[in-house]
Amino acid sequence: METQAKTAPLDRLLAQVNGVLVGKDEAVRRTIIALLSRGHLLIEDVPGIGKTLLALALARSIDAKFRRIQFTNDLLPSDILGINLYDQKEGRFDFRAGPVFTNVLLADEINRSTPKTQSALLEAMNERQVSLEGTTFPLPEPFFVIATENPVEHAGTFPLPEAQLDRFIMRVQIGYPSPADELKVLRGGELAGRLDALTPVMTLEELLELQRRAAKVHADDAVLEYAVALARATREDPRIRLGLSPRGTQALAAAARASALLEGRDFMVPDDIKRVAGPVAAHRLMLDGAPFGLSRVAESERLIESVLARVPAPA
Amino acid sequence: MIRLTRAGGGAAAMGALTLFAALASGNNLLYLVYGLLTAAFLVSWLWLRLSGRALAPRAEFPEALRMDGRFALRLRVANGGRWTARALEARRGPDAAPLGELPPGAEARAALDAQLPWRGLNEVEGLCLQSAQPFGLLRWSRPVAAEGLALPRPLEGTAEEEISALCESSGLERPRRGAGDELYGARPYQSGDEARLINWKLTLRAGKTFVNEFTEAAGAKVTVRADAGAGERAISAAAAALERCAVRGVQFRLAAGHDKTPFGTGRGHLTLCLDRLARLGAGGKARPAPAPAGARAEDLPASDPRLPALTLAGGLLLYAGLFIVDDIETPLLFACAPVFVWAWLVVRGRAPRLPDWFWTLASTGILLYTLLVDWRLSGVMIANTHLLLYMLANRLLASRTPADLRQAFIIHFLAFFLVSGQTISPWYFGFFFAYAAYAAAWLGLALSRGPGWTPRAALRPTAAVLGLSVVLFTATPRIEPLRQINPFVHLGLDKRKPAAEFAVRFTENVSLGFFGQLKRSSARVMRLKPLGGWGTRPGGPPAPFLLVRGAAFDRFDGRSWSKSAPAYAVRAGARAYRARDGRVPAARRGRALEFPGAAAGVGPGIEVTLYPLNTSVVFTAAGLTRLEGADSAAVFDHTDTVYFAAPYFTGTSYTAWGSRNPAAGFGPAILDYDRLLAGPYLALPALDARIAALAGRVTAGAATPREKARAVAAHLRRDYRYSLYSTDARRDLADFLFVSRSGNCEYFATAAAVLLRAAGVPTRLVAGFLADEWNEYGGFFDVRQGQAHAWIEAYVDGGWHPVDATPSVGLVQDRAERALGRLRRWATAAQLRWYRNVIGYDSFVQRDTLRRARLAVARDSLGRAADAAWPLVRGGILAALAGLVLLTLRDARRRGSQRRFAAVERLLKEAGYPRRLDQTARECAAVAAAARPELAPAAALVELHYRELYDPRGLDPAAEREADRLLKELRLRCQTLRS
Incomplete structure (x- = not known):
């Protein structure tokens, strides 16, 4: 009871974002889980299905600052992180913060920029600080990056390597809306209107508090063993060249904790693990044969399911 | 596989001989020697197995071997196990190359000369890795497979047509500028061109300097044909052709049938083509390259400079060992000592060697002396030992080559064998260990082919051998009946047979200083099995010890005891029998013999089994009323000694039933006994005056004869020391009582008798045995010659009561030399233990030991261990439950x-x-x-x-x-x- 009262803001958040992005409950849920577990989200999907909408809705609902970077071939790291400008009048260097200094960052088409730029962003994501010429600037709390990748186009892209993909706690696919939902969208008025109507349902402090609570969700040994068994199964599966790393297992546990909190519990059950296993693990696997694009997405999801089917779950 | 070496064969033969000698003679020290030899074999086998298991030998061939060319075949060995492999060598036929020592994880290499006779693949036969560690008795050998490729030898000489016939050129021989020999053209001089290339003719004509340019047959490709069935000469020609192509620098290849190598240049490609050529036809299958003929060279000891010194030390050890053989005269041994000093100087190089003809003469002379004179004089064994002493000296002084050292080692072993067979001294124990260590060190050093040998290498195998030999000594069964077919007894190897001369003196004459010699013998004299009537539990000893009464003496002449032969008569029923020569025959009642006092009823009985003792005394333990099971008649005399009618040369057994009142003896049946009591039993010869005074002093406070006897015994036990070291120099009674204050049992007994007689108590001396070795397995007392004992019987309270004035070995306290006394006591006890448990270790003692050990383990220690462990077990169970x-x-x-x-x-x-x-x-x-x-x-x-x-x-x-x-x-x- 008590727990449920405390997680009421989460329900409101869910409800609000679901109201904007129609018919994508699971995707929204996963986004919130990623947010709660202090991770970052990777959306791998075709263009025009509402990625920006999702990010904006989320940011507005939690009263967070929102910035967006469109990654192009010629994007430089300084365009993301910031630059030291020489002020001639004052005669000194001033730091101009880049767009990364925000709460919610939408990194659009991250696979379009050079690896150097990608790594600049990913390092900032990992360390939650920016170091420039000897000075360190911490990023604001909470810091949530939603990166998008277009899995179809490959000309002129630099796909993220597996080691970098590992930094995203979850990968989400939004997918096309159902015909009914698409109809509703068209009927429901302008995009901007819906977004403008959003009001924050929680403050940033509340979100931070929820994040702390998510980290403290109790995990029984049996459930953790189940997570480890899953990870080992991915490593030993002959179809998977590289399985889940220990960082992946930790991500699995963190995401499962957030998922438990989202359901209003402060203890983890095996179903939480099972629910988040797909989104957490699928993008971390290196497959034999290296299928491309959407087929790779589908293939990894299938593999995760087959692995899940083979690992015995605790009672 | 593991095989015997030549030395091993000899050692095995010696071991078999030693076992036979040990079984036949029952000499336990020979069992030790046999144990040592067997243990050496077992340990060698085990060591070889353990160290050889993890060795991985590999044969390595050098690159580009040619047929019939001599090369160094390398054997590389890696030790992947945990045991160091020693004395390794690579062998092929008669050739050997040492590898030395290989600690775990190390690798070593050795090279042997070899030759590959066939073209192509050769299977090198006969290569193996061998080791004979640690003692050189067994040899371990592992064959190594080696397959080498021999490239064909190019045809020598100028067989140009033959070679060219095989080559086919293809490709355009485009002339181009290069370093060939055909003129291509001329070109203007450029700086850097060599002066010799200048074309002077053209230069003079044209007015400008021109140089020649030559062609190069570049672009030509040569195919050398070879046919598998063309014969060896054709293949050699092809090899020559390939070499020429390589030298010329053209691209070439080999075509053998349908198999064509790619084109290439240079030496590397040449090797590839020659390799293919080598494997053509018959060369593709491995043909055997047999090992060179010739027997294995004799295994001489290594020429390590330490070996002669070690051999000398061994000789000294064996020489010292000869001292513990009693039968070799000590002066003779001492006379040989300078030889060793001389030998040491010879080893150091500071003394000249004697010429060979001298040694030949000396050896012949000594041999003749031994065969003709010494064998008869000293007996075969002693004569052989004398000969051995000479051979020791000979080898030490005349040895030059390593073969001589080996002979010296063999002689040392023979000396060791002889010493083992002839000694019973406890010093043998140390000698045995010292010899084992010396032999292990000598064998190890002789075997090692490198400077790496240290004494530590031999430590573990030697310890294993010593431990195993003790186990074998304890466990090898002793088979008694074999002693009947005993050729060695006559040679004097059987030290357990009591010597005849001792037994004769036993009955007739007991002299001071006599028992010392007997104490060292562990020959079994008799077994005493108690029958009913002792009043103790059946199956156990009736008392911790028994005084076994042999013969009693009543006349003392100041030096020795003997019997007087008084005239007396014995009452038997209504008649009186007069003694003849002091003896009266016993009455026969059916199959048994009866003695005076039988009418009063029989007392405790004993069954006595006597070994051949060359005496006729009937041994009793509690008097005698009835004697059963004896074949001959018996007589008795006034000293209550009983004799069989004839001495028993071959041993006998009988059952003796004692009397209810053993103190009485036969006295009550003798008429006019008081006359005897006052006569011979109180007579004293002329003695030192101090003795009478001492008697008066000691018995001053005693009133009754009983108290006097007690006082005298107590005085002797307290103030005098027991000593086993009674020398042959016969010390007299006064010397014992007042000067040395130490002696063995007959001194104590004689002193007690004399003192008591001086105090007026009739006393007689009894010679017999002190039986205290109870054999639990057989249920009898084991009586050995070393337990011969003398005590007195004093006539006290109307009966003869035994009084033992000898202090027991463990209780004497000599106030002046307490610590030394303890050491001496311990030494005496150890000595007795040595005689009993090692020299006298036969099948009865063996079975008894094993049985006691099993019982002890089963009953006592197990019970005690269980008691101690119970609280722990209880606690453990409680903890587990909690x-x-x-x-x-x-x-x-x-x-x-x-x-x-x-x-x-x-x-x-x-x-x-x-x-x-x-x-x-x-x-x-x-x-x-x-x-x-x-x-x-x-x-x-x-x-x-x-x-x-x-x-x-x-x-x-x-x-x-x-x-x-x-x-x-x-x-x-x-x-x-x-x-």
Whole structure:
């Protein structure tokens, strides 16, 4: 009871974002889980299905600052992180913060920029600080990056390597809306209107508090063993060249904790693990044969399911 | 595989001989020697197996070998195990190359000369890795497979046509500028061109400097043909052709049938083509390259400079060992000592060697002397030992080559064998260990082919050999009957047979200083088995020790005891028998013999089994009234000694029934006994005056004869010291009483008798045995010659009571030399133990030892160990129980919920929705509830179950009740579903 009262803001958040992005409950849920577990989200999907909408809705609902970077071939790291400008009048260097200094960052088409730029962003994501010429600037709390990748186009892209993909706690696919939902969208008025109507349902402090609570969700040994068994199964599966790393297992546990909190519990059950296993693990696997694009997405999801089917779950 | 070496064969033969000698003679030290030899073999075998197991030898051939060319065949050995391999060598036929020592993890290489006779693949035969560590008795050998490729030898000489016939050029021989020999053209001079290339003709004509340019047959490709069936000469020609191409720098290849190599240049490609050429035809299959003929060179000891010095030390050791053989005269041994000093100088190089003709003469002379004179003079064994002494000296002084050193070692072993066969001294113990260490060191050093040998290398195998030899000594069965077919007894190897001369003196004459020699003999004299009437439990000893009475003496002449032969008569029934020569025959009653006092009834009985003793005394332990089982007649005399009519040369056995009152003896049956008492039993010869005075002093406070006897015995036991070292120099009584104050049992007995007689108590000396070695296995007392004892009987209170004035070996306290005395006592006890348990270790003692050991282990120590361990066991059980309880409590909660959930699972399964392994509880319940809404409580139950399991707070009582209610509900619904 008590727990449920405390997680009421989460329900409101869910409800609000679901109201904007129609018919994508699971995707929204996963986004919130990623947010709660202090991770970052990777959306791998075709263009025009509402990625920006999702990010904006989320940011507005939690009263967070929102910035967006469109990654192009010629994007430089300084365009993301910031630059030291020489002020001639004052005669000194001033730091101009880049767009990364925000709460919610939408990194659009991250696979379009050079690896150097990608790594600049990913390092900032990992360390939650920016170091420039000897000075360190911490990023604001909470810091949530939603990166998008277009899995179809490959000309002129630099796909993220597996080691970098590992930094995203979850990968989400939004997918096309159902015909009914698409109809509703068209009927429901302008995009901007819906977004403008959003009001924050929680403050940033509340979100931070929820994040702390998510980290403290109790995990029984049996459930953790189940997570480890899953990870080992991915490593030993002959179809998977590289399985889940220990960082992946930790991500699995963190995401499962957030998922438990989202359901209003402060203890983890095996179903939480099972629910988040797909989104957490699928993008971390290196497959034999290296299928491309959407087929790779589908293939990894299938593999995760087959692995899940083979690992015995605790009672 | 492991085989005997030549030395090993000799050692095995010696071992068999030693075993036979040991079995036949029963000489226990020979068992030790046999144990040593057998142990050496066993340890060698084990060492070789262990160290050879992990050796991985590999043969290595150098690159580009040519047929018939001599090369160094390398053998590389890696030690992958945990044991150091020593004395390794690579062998092929008569050739050997040492590898030395190989510690674990190390690698070593050795090279042997070899030759490959065939073209192509050659199977090198006969290569093997060998070792004969640690003692050189067994040799371990592992064959090494080696296959080498021999390239064909190019044809020598100028067989140009033959070679060219095989070459085919292809490709355009485009002339181009290069370093060939055909003129291409001329070009203007450029700086850097060599002056010799200047074309002077053209230069003069043209007025400008021109240089020549030559062609190069670049671009030409040569194919050399070779045919497998063309014969060796053609193949050699092809090899020559290939070499020429390589030298010229053109591109070439080999075509053998359909197999063509790619084009290439240079030496590397040449080797490739020659390799292919080598493997053509017959060369493709390995043909055997046999090992060179010739026998293995004789295994001489290594020429390590330490070996002569070690051999000299061994000689000294054996020389010292000869001292402990009693039968070799010590002066002779001392006379040989300068030889060793001389030998040491010779080894150092500071003294000249004697010429060979001298040694030949000397050897012939000594040999003749031994055969013709010494064998008869000293007996075969001693004569052989004398000869050995000479051979020792000879080898030490005349040895030059390593073969001589080996001979010296063999002689040392023979000396060791002879010493073992002839000594009984406890010093042999140390000698044995010293010889074992010397032999191991000598063998190890002689075997090693490198400077790496240290004494530490031999430590472990030697310790193993010594331990194993002691085990073999204890465990090898002693077979008594073999002693009957005993050729060695006559040679004097059997030190357990009592010498004849001792037995003769035993009855006739007991002299001071006599028993010392006997004490060192462990020959068994008799077995005494108590029969009924002793008053103790059956099967056990009747007393810790028994005084076995042999003969008694009444006349003392100041030096020795003997019997007087008084005239007396014995009453038998109504008649009186007069003694003849002091002896009276015993009456025969049926098959038994009866003695005076038999009418009063028989006392305790003993069954006596006597070994050949060359005496006719009947030994008793509690007087004698009846003698059964003896074949001959018996006589007795006034000293209560009983004799058989004839001495028993071959041993005998009889049953002696004692009397109820042994103190009385035969006295009551003798007429006019008091005359005897006052006569010979009190007579004293002329003695030192101090003795009478001493007697008066000691018995001053005693009134009755009993007290006098006690006082005298106590005085002697307290103030005098027992010594086993009675020398042959016969010290007299006065010397014992007042000067040396130490002696053995007959001194004590004589002193007691003289003192008591001086104090007026009739006394007589008794010579017999002190039986204290109880053999539990057989239930008898083992009596050995070393237990010969003398004591007195004093006529006190109307009977003859034994008084033992000898202090027991362990109790003497000499106030002046307490510590030394303790050491001496310990030494004496150790000595006695040596004689009893090593020299006298025969089958009875063996079986007794093993039985005692088994019983001790089974009964005593096991019981004691169990008692000690019980509290621990109790505590352990309690702790285990407590742990179980705690674990159960901890799991109780989990089990509670598991119990409930197990019920839910079962219900769902029965309803047709078993939980798959990969399904969580919630999923399973959801599936079931979706299909059958009746099963909805299952979902709620699962949520509660989850709370119970995974929520640290668990379920509160309300929730538990709810869960139980739901379970009941579910059960009901399932039941309705089923029906």
